[in-house]
Amino acid sequence: MTAPTNGWVGPSKRWGKGEFWGLSSDYDPDWGLSERQKRLRDDLIEVCRLKIRPHAVHCDQTYDNTSYKIVSHVHCDQMYDNSQHEIVPKAYCDQTYDNTSHDIVPQVHYDQTYDNRQHEIVPQVHCDQTYDNISHDFVLQVHSMHLAATSVLLLRHHGNKHITDLLQRLDKERLVGTLSYSDPATGGHFWFPLSSKSRFVDEHSIxxxxxxxxATSAGCADWYAIQTVSPEFKRNYADTTCFLIYKDEIRANTDDWQALGMHGNQSGPMIVEGTFSTDRLIGPYGDGIRSNDECVDPFFLLCSSACWSGIALACIDLTKKHVTRKAHADMGMRVCDYPTIQVGLGGLGGLVGLPHHTGGCWGTSGTCGTTPPYRWHRNLDHLPRTAFLSWLQQLRLRAASNVEEVSKMMLHAAGGSGYKTDLGLERLLRDGLAGWVMAPSNEVLRQAIGKMSLLGPDAVDYLEQKVDERKIHHELGKMSVTQKKKLVEQLSAEVALEESGTCPNHPHQDQDFEKCDLVEFRGPCGGFEYVPRSLAVLTILASGGGITPGLQLIRSIMEDAEDTTRVKLVYYSDNYDEILYREELDGYAVRDERLSIDHTLGEVPENWEEGEGFIDTALLNAAVDRTVPSHKHKIVLCGGPTMVVSCLHSLRSLGVSSDQIFVYGQFGAEQMRLVFGPFVKLATHRSDLVL
Structure with a gap:
């Protein structure tokens, strides 16, 4: 540190043997770090320079997952040993660390006794000083998810020997964890686990x-904290439970995940299916919402805010490097000498600095008393971090908004060189834009923050449990007398069904049998069973690979010349090349008038004369024959959750009866109940209506 006559100058940053070419410590200070953490930061900078960055371009271009092993190894050796100890109690770690505040201090800030730890170290080192997306995607996101998952374990590790054993092995075996909370049917609303089921097998297994x-690190992480609906689920999505799952117990595939931003980060869909012992429970049944509010949200919101602030600073660093070296010979000026560049950079410094340093302030805001924080949660109702969620939501919104603005402005400031891949701005811009949409997206956060600020914290109905009576009365005012009478009939039938407490498909279930009675079963049966000549019309709505079960039904009918059932296929594909079995399907349609097909594409080629766009209400209105009695017309849906839920809403708006519709897949019943109501009458699995 030097103190020249013209003012104070902070300690210089190093890049290898030379001085760092980006922002100095005057505008990216490290005064919130302890000496140990400064050494950690310096070590991380060197690791990123020597080991991580050399793999950045290769992974960015090839989506190569072999680099995960390299980065996770670096993550363990350089970050894990030093920073994890501020989360995991000393008794569970086999190495020493400085006990700055208590035996356990979440590095992210949230025990409210620490200063600017995670916020300063991670963005500065991984993004700000390496200017490559691979350091952001692998090290920062992998480490952030590991911290959040570890906090979930710590929240409810008391009295659970299995979880305690895992915590004790984290260091020794270099075990990396992650979270899986997202759902394909609810998008960025990750707190709504529609595509999940759980049930008791016996008192010791689920x-x-x-x-x-x-899921970040899907298939690569060693262990996973997941959330599902609780075993005795009664259609209340506030009733969720967390479980601990290991790498060899999931199915994941990241090879085909290629998207704008976050190249090669080994993230993608994952499936958990199996029977597990009850010691895999993370906390009691129904504890999922408390875990979300106390661990998952606080850690992810702050870590992701640090991430986006780090990327924004990296954009400024790269631009500074370029504009201080690039000169215009005709003007005798460097690009950095132009006032417009100076004004732009000066404004952005404050824009980035606000969320960048606000995150660190959480560490010094308040105290946690005299009790070590890892003992707080022996009391299940003591949730001190939850009170800060609204602040963290605002921080996350600001950081994600800033990185978008900063990355775009720095691209402009760098001129044509900014578009060259060698400079690195293009990759940072792409990754920065991912911050806007990463759940919860900026749109979701802005609406939630605005609504809560105007109407109070209870105004946002995350779990769809509160009735908006104002909106109901407004919509009723638009209805005619005839429409109101029809609605009264529908509601009266639903009320009678709910009050009876019976299932519309099996009204006598659990009522007719005595202990030791004998019952005959047939099965197991899967999917939809077609009985020849039992229907007048079979409508199949399919998308992508979902055509396969529909194709089996079509083949069965086409092979039976005496079957008079008419088949209507509405088939969506993203593009022409992704239409599966086209030759076979079109061949049936040409030879047999019983089959008619409506193809629709997301991207149409030249001279395409069939449908364009997703399967929507207008298309279904034309395709679905509603003149046929409901017991003679079955509608089968074969596709992903987005397509299924969208089509169900359209079919309901067209007045199609729920018991006409059969949805393929493990979560078909849940999707039907989500759209038609919890006590909806479901279709039978047979076309002849036999239960």
Whole structure:
């Protein structure tokens, strides 16, 4: 540190043997770091320079997952040993660390006794000083998810020997964890696990099924904290439970995940299916919402805010490097000498600095008393971090908004050189834009923050449990007398069904049998069973690979010349090349008038004369024959959750009866109940209506 006559100058940053070419410590200070953490930061900078950055371009271009092993190794050796100890109690670690505040201090800030730890170290080192997306995607996101997952374990490790054993092995075996909370049917609303099931097998084991649409390190992490609906689920999505799952117990595939931003980060969908012992429970049944509010949200919101602030600073660093070296010979000026560049950079420094340093302030805001924080949660209702969620949501929104603005402005400031891949701005811009949409997206956060600020914290109905009576009365005012009478009939039928407490498909279930009675069963049966000549019309709505079960039905009918059932296929594909079995399907349609096909594409080629766009209400209105009695017309849906839920809403708006519709897949019943209501009458699995 030097103190020249013209003012104070902070300690210089190093890049290898030379001085760092980006922002100095005057505008990216490290005064919130302890001496140990400064050494950690310096070590991380060197690791990023020597080991991580050399793999950045290769992984960015090839999506190569072999680099995960390299980066996770670096993550363990350089970050894990030093920073994890501020989360995991000393008793569970086999190495020493400085006990700055208590035996356990989440590095992210949230025990409210620490200063600017995670916020300063991670962005500065991984993004700000390496200017490559691979350091952001692998090290920062992998480490952030590991910290959040570890906090979930720590929240409820008391009295659970299995979880305690894992915590004790984290250091020794270099075990990396992650979270799986997303759902393919609810998008960025990750708190709504529609595509999950759980039930008791016996008092010591639980059967789980979960489909996660996105998980960082899917298939690469060693252990996973997941969330599903609780075993005795009664259609209340506030009733969720967390479980611990290991790498060899999931199915994941990241090879085909290629998207704008976050190249090669080994993230993607994952499936958990199997029977697990009850010691895999993370906390009691129904504890999922408390875990979300106390661990998952606080850690992810702050870590992701640090991430986006780090990328924004990296953009400024790269631009500074370029504009201080690039000169215009005709003007005798460097690019940095132009006032417009100076004004632009000066404004952005403050823009980035606000969330960048606000995150660190959480560490010094308040105290946690005299009790070590890892003992806080022996009391299940003591949730001190939850009170800060609204602040963290604002921080996350600001950081994600800033990185978008900063990355675009720095691209402009760098001129044509900014578009060259060698400079690195293009990759940072791409990754920065991912911050806007990463759940919860900026749109979701802005609406939630605005609504809560105007109407109070209870105004946002995350779990769809509160009735908006104002909106109901407004919509009722638009209805005619005839429409109101029809609505009264529908509501009266639903009320009678709910009050009876019976299932519309099996009204006498659990009522007719005595202990030791004998019952005959047939099965197991899967999917939809077609009985020849039992229907007048079979409508199949399919998308992508979902055509396969529909194709089996079509083949069965086409092979039976005496079957008079008419088949209507509405088939969506993203593009022409992704239409599966086209030759076979079109061949049936040409030879047999019983089959008619409506193809529709997301991207149409030249001279395409058939449908364009997703399967929407207008298309279904034309395709679905509603003149046929409902017991003679079955509608079968074969596709992903987005397509299924969208089509169900359209079919309901067209007045199609729920018991006409059969949805393929493990979560078909849940999707039907989500759209038609919890006590909806479901279709039978047979076309002849036999239960």
């Amino acid at each position: 059967k789980l099924l979960k489909y996660g649409s996105w």
